[in-house]
Amino acid sequence: MSRRIGIMGGTFDPIHHGHLVAASEVQSRFDLDEVIFVPTGHPWQKSDREVSAAEDRYLMTVVATASNPRFSVSRVDIDRAGVTYTVDTLRDLRAKYPDDELFFITGADAMQQILSWRDADELFRLAHFVGVTRPGYHLEDTHLPSGSVSLIEVPAMAISSTDCRTRVADGEPVWYLVPDGVVQYISKRHLYVAGA
């Protein structure tokens, strides 16, 4: 039987409660059987800053999602050499789940970028896109291919990975912005500490 699978791509440096609330909300609203979190390998958008090791981002994502029976984590992007493009992520998962319905979950900021990509047509053939609201960004409904994109409102969590990294570097707490296990993982691996 065909399953309904959500795909939540991200750098997850670190994963935070904004990601988890968005995934949980889409899981419930779209009655998804599973949501697969896919940490990027080398994200093409972020070549201007040092991204944490893929293995650290992968493990934080595992720690953050472990308690939810509908959440899982895929290594497809971190195990593929080179820069990560969403079209490759979707091709790989489409090949792995040929008979299932795929829903690619993305925040308003990332949605804007995807619409401008040159392979946008193929993306929309590979999966249904679910754009979720994100504080500080507007989901413009310009040129949305009809039928391939849904826009939904999720509880507003004004959290970003950038802010979490800055807080750690400044010695400020990230408790309750990220799951407890992720706070402990960041501290154990000395992530985001200036000069570390």
Ligand code: ATP
């Ligand atoms: P950074 O600040 O490093 O860019 P980020 O917080 O934007 O990190 P990403 O890993 O870049 O996190 O985001 C992965 C996906 O999650 C994107 O589609 C993004 O739009 C979405 N997302 C991130 N934070 C939120 C949030 N607070 N609410 C809703 N969606 C979010």
Ligand code: MG
């Ligand atoms: Mg981002």
